[in-house]
Amino acid sequence: MPLARRALLAAPALLLPGLRPGTARAQPAWPSRPIRLIVPFAAGGAADSAARTLAPRMGERLGQTIVVENRTGAGGSVGGSAVAQAAPDGHTLLWDASSHLVNPALLKGLPFDYATAFTPVSLVTTFPQVLAVKVDSPAQDLAGFIALAKSRPGQLNIGTQGNATAGHLAVVRLGRLAGIEVQHVPYRGGSDAARDIAGGNLDAVFITALSAGPVVASGRARFLAVAAESRVSVQPDVPTFAEAGLPGLTLSEWAALFGPAGLPPAIAERLHAVLAESLAEPEVQARLAQLAAVPVGSSPAEFARFVREGRESMATLVREANIRVE
Structure with missing residues (x-):
């Protein structure tokens, strides 16, 4: 998805909220100290790797270090809670995933409301899900897989990265x-599901292209389709489901x-601007391609609509x- 042209324009100088035109007393500029970027998932995964790729670039543009902090647990709600309780001064941010949209319907008794506790800034990247079958599957394409499933109702098993995940x-x-x-068949991560399809213990997997890629490249599984609007550069020969x-x-x-x-709109817009500029760097794009990630960089307004819908x-x-959460 191409970055919006306006996203590449630098934001104007930013003053802290509360400063009005004509105010004589100078206000300190934001950010005035290092920024905490809470990632509610374990280090080393695709989302975490994307955060660690972009944080230094964004920090350079903001003139402050962005410290990535992994706060795992409860489907991402532990890290979410830490940010929900933080002061809205732009020094504590959340780097979340699709569970942000699913958790409100699954988790009960949360100390915050996902619908009101956060300010959407930008959809940074997507990680397309792919359907892959074990190497000796009789299904050679999606039509063949559907026909096979219809001939064996309830018998084919598909592994994913866990209950209530995108897979x-x-x-x-x-x-x-x-x-x-x-x-x-839910696993505790896409790599675990990929390992079992490589061993022939699953009929198929529905996981990210990053997790499935090595198994397919080794000849132990076969891609059928990618759940994206267009083909992804990391696997250009894999058709979309529509195709x-x-x-x-x-x-x-x-x-x-x-x-x-x-979070003040001026800070959200500034964060979006430096994020979009960082996403445009060739080195960043190359690293994201290695993660099978598609850069987006949507505006706060666009992302707010995406979250709501x-x-x-x-x-x-x-x-x-x-x-249900098992």
């Missing part, structure tokens, strides 16, 4: 759109930037498919 939701949508019944004959299945994992509720869509899917 799980993609499996649910695949079943509904194709009219098939399959067995979902393979099943339109309507576009569901990616993603990484995005949020601030606490009440996505939360409603995911709530419906979770309810109708009776998805």
